[in-house]
Amino acid sequence: MSGNWLKRIALVCMTPEVDAQEHSEALPSYGIHRIQAAIVANPAFANTEVRIIDLGSEDDDSYLQELLRFRPQLIGYSLFVWSTNCLVKVARNIRKLDPSIVQVFGGPSARSALLDLTPYAPAYQYADCLVIRDGEEAFNQIAMSLDELQDRTRTIKAMERTLEEEKFDVHIAEMTRFAHVAIEIIMGLPGDTPETFRKTFWRARSYPCTLRVYHCVVLPSALMVRSPPEHLLNYDPSSLKMRSCLGWTAEAIEQESRFLSTVAEQSGGAIGEFLWVFPPP
Numbered sequence: 001m002s003g004n005w006l007k008r009i010a011l012v013c014m015t016p017e018v019d020a021q022e023h024s025e026a027l028p029s030y031g032i033h034r035i036q037a038a039i040v041a042n043p044a045f046a047n048t049e050v051r052i053i054d055l056g057s058e059d060d061d062s063y064l065q066e067l068l069r070f071r072p073q074l075i076g077y078s079l080f081v082w083s084t085n086c087l088v089k090v091a092r093n094i095r096k097l098d099p100s101i102v103q104v105f106g107g108p109s110a111r112s113a114l115l116d117l118t119p120y121a122p123a124y125q126y127a128d129c130l131v132i133r134d135g136e137e138a139f140n141q142i143a144m145s146l147d148e149l150q151d152r153t154r155t156i157k158a159m160e161r162t163l164e165e166e167k168f169d170v171h172i173a174e175m176t177r178f179a180h181v182a183i184e185i186i187m188g189l190p191g192d193t194p195e196t197f198r199k200t201f202w203r204a205r206s207y208p209c210t211l212r213v214y215h216c217v218v219l220p221s222a223l224m225v226r227s228p229p230e231h232l233l234n235y236d237p238s239s240l241k242m243r244s245c246l247g248w249t250a251e252a253i254e255q256e257s258r259f260l261s262t263v264a265e266q267s268g269g270a271i272g273e274f275l276w277v278f279p280p281p
């Protein structure tokens with residue numbers, strides 16, 4: 001059962017002016033209207049507005065403005081030979097302005113062979129999903145999964161809120177009565193600093209729990225694609241371990257790694273390639 005997170009879906013296409021004008025009337029982009037109908041017919045989206053944005057010309061800036069006004073959480077782009085260039089530009093700009101918007105591509109030109117060509121590559125920078133066949137069912141499934149995922153994330157966030165600062169100690173004390181508890185923290189996260197990390201470390205060490213400290217790794221499903229440019233990520237392309245980033249110089253990360261190794265050794269813990277383990281004090 002889907003939640004109610006998804007309030008606005010934009011379906012973007014560009015109906016071309018008909019070449020050679022052999023038809024008397026303009027032909028609509030039928031495919032994207034079928035997708036709109038399929039979403040509207042789904043009771044899970046009774047409270048979701050599904051808007052088609054079709055400006056009929058290659059004016060990427062106007063598409064961008066129209067989308068920003070509508071503020072969709074999910075965008076479906078319909079790619080044809082006549083619309084790819086313009087709509088990929090739009091998608092790139094949307095991704096820069098708001099990386100939280102999910103972008104799905106469909107239509108006969110939404111194929112990796114095409115999006116791997118120089119003007120469009122690399123597509124992972126702006127496309128979250130390619131639908132390479134009829135889109136009615138696929139787009140509905142994507143929208144429902146997204147809605148459900150966000151709903152669960154909201155629930156987890158709500159649960160985390162109960163772990164407020166003052167309640168944290170109580171929860172740890174209760175859990176350690178009947179379970180082996182491990183606390184996990186990350187060293188080298190962008191925006192953190194050696195000083196604040198050190199405070200977190202000593203605080204985490206003060207609990208009667210195992211502590212695992214992970215060297216920050218720039219994963220392709222997370223920081224690699226979600227970090228804003230100001231995070232200045234510099235990471236090893238093979239191990240993906242962070243070398244330096246916002247708040248951390250390369251020296252600071254090395255120094256903190258040495259510090260963690262020393263404390264792990266002194267406390268009978270373990271040193272791995274990607275993490276340090278500290279037994280309960």
Ligand code: B12
Nearest residue numbers: 016018019030031076078080081106107108109131134135
């Ligand atoms: C009607 C038509 C036209 C019309 C209107 C086009 C329009 N606005 O849709 C006109 C006459 C304008 C036209 C012209 C041309 N066309 Co024409 N046309 C068609 C035709 C016969 C039907 C389109 C249609 O309505 N299909 C039915 C709908 C339901 O399918 P659909 O549009 O593909 O959409 C489905 C999926 O693709 C997907 N989908 C689509 N968008 C999205 C978006 C998302 C987010 C998702 C998830 C899924 C998704 O789900 C949809 C529903 O199942 C198709 C062939 C065909 N059988 O599709 C060719 C086709 C679209 N045309 C094609 C071409 C190449 C042209 C021309 C360039 C002529 C040429 N040289 O071949 C011209 C140029 C355009 C122009 N400036 O005039 C190609 C496009 C290939 C491509 N990669 O873009 C097609 C596919 C034919 C082919 N050769 O294979 N065409």
